[in-house]
Amino acid sequence: MTLDDLALRLRDFAAARNWEPFHTPKNLVMALSGEVGELTELFQWLTPEESAAVLDDPGTAHDVRDELADVLxxxxxxxxxxxVDLLAAAEAKIDRNEHRFPPESVG
Amino acid sequence: MTLDDLALRLRDFAAARNWEPFHTPKNLVMALSGEVGELTELFQWLTPEESAAVLDDPGTAHDVRDELADVLxxxxxxxxxxxVDLLAAAEAKIDRNEHRFPPESVG
Amino acid sequence: MTLDDLALRLRDFAAARNWEPFHTPKNLVMALSGEVGELTELFQWLTPEESAAVLDDPGTAHDVRDELADVLxxxxxxxxxxxVDLLAAAEAKIDRNEHRFPPESVG
Amino acid sequence: MTLDDLALRLRDFAAARNWEPFHTPKNLVMALSGEVGELTELFQWLTPEESAAVLDDPGTAHDVRDELADVLxxxxxxxxxxxVDLLAAAEAKIDRNEHRFPPESVG
Incomplete structure (x- = not known):
């Protein structure tokens, strides 16, 4: 499955439920933000070290995967x-970042 | 370019700048949340209709693509x-959503 | 009750539960962000008009009050x-905003 | 200055600039969320210890106060x-929390 496949599947999913009128960009930005809020709640009380081991617990691992999926x-x-072509936008951005943040000079 | 390619490129990018110690899951969740905040600011005062036409203005279109890229x-x-395999997690989630939200029965 | 009273009560609340080690500024910023995410979820699918009438439904009204409280x-x-003295910071900011955004001149 | 004074001042501020049509609850939730995003960006790469000392640097201290003010x-x-009466809602919520999370019993 690719991002394009996923986009098509979500398009069909929304159409089959007559959800398209709700899927304005403004509303979807809010929905994205709400899901990032749920992801944040899974990490808010963890130390940095605990956050790195968050998949060790099967229940928490499920929740983390679930929220990452919702965000995507x-x-x-x-x-x-x-x-918007997400991957093209991401590639353009990382190209710009290569110039904004040159790698540390070595030696 | 695929999501896997993007992940590898970001891995190299962080390694070349010695940023790996900063890239704890907890910190990255916050960085993701901050970028969604910037995306939100682009849409906050728009009507639903204006939000649907947000790419018509070239300057705003650039900013929207840029923030979507940062989120990704x-x-x-x-x-x-x-x-975590993002696409596998997303596919599993949309499978579950198919059952949670059955399509509207027609006629 | 004032904001100062509220701060003291929350201080006692955390102390009585030995939660102080969890209440680093970084963690509390994430907790604040998570609560704003829950508030966002209450409004994400509403039209602007529906959002203005959100207190008309008693159940939703309770949820909105509850999330606003959590954010505060x-x-x-x-x-x-x-x-940080929140009210002093807010007053300083609104003073600056008065200069940044002069009122519209009237005919 | 009290929260009520602040609410009145913001009401006048919006009226004097004809911003009231933009201040739907939905839009204001997004604006609140955007400001929490800016606050998050100030803390995202800090260790817990650094986050506790964030006011030691005068420039960062100014930014933190500024973002806290914007959120309020x-x-x-x-x-x-x-x-909604924010302080009443907060007091009701902390009353409920006293019951949901009883203090740790002591020796």
Missing amino acids: LYLVRLADVLG | LYLVRLADVLG | LYLVRLADVLG | LYLVRLADVLG
Whole structure:
């Protein structure tokens, strides 16, 4: 499965439920933000070390995977509704970041 | 470019800058949340209709693509550090959603 | 009850439960962010008009009040842990905003 | 200055700039969320210990106070537009929390 496949599947999912009128970019930004809030709640009381071991507990691992999935689903749906190519935008951004933050000189 | 390629590129990017100690899951969740905050600011005063036409203005379109890219970059980096397969998690979630929200019966 | 009273009550609340080690500013920022995420979820699918009438339904009204309260509680706790006078900071900011955004001149 | 004074001042501020049409609860929730995102960015790469000392640097201290102020301003404006008494809601919530999380029994 690719991001494009995922976008198509979400498009069909929304159409089959008549959810398209709710999927304005503004609403989807809020939904994305709400899911990131749920992800944040899983990490808020953890030390940095505990956060690195968060998948060791099966129950928490399930919740973390679930929230990461929700974030991706709304991000892909939002980009699709807007007509933005997410991977192209990400590649362009990382190219710019290569210039903004040159690697540390060695030796 | 695939999500896997992107994850590898971000891994190299962090290594070349000695940023790995900063990239704890906890910190990356916060970075993801901060980027979603910047995306939110682009949409906060727009009507639903204006939000649907947000790419019509070239300057705003650039900013929206840029913030969507940042959200994807931190999401992919976070999943990579955790060892989570984002697309598999998303596919599993949408499978569950198919059952949680059956399509509207027609006629 | 004032904001100062609230800060003291939250201080006692945390002390009585031995939660102080968890209440680092970093963790409290995440907790605040998580609560704003829950508030966002209450509004994400609403039209602007529906959002203005959100207190008309008693169940939703309870949830909105509850999330607004949680946001205030974490904001006050965070400011108290940092030693920031929230009302003084807000007053200073609104003074600056008066200059940044002069009122519209009238015909 | 009290929270009520602040709410009145923000009400006048919005009226003088004809910003009231923008101040729907939905938009204000997004604005609040955006400001919490800016606050999050100030803390995202800090260790817990660094986050506790964040006011030691005068520049960062100014930024932290500024973002805390922005969060309070939008929270107060949102509650005022909705007609919610923030302090009463907070007091009711902390009363409920006293029962949900009884203090640790002591030796």
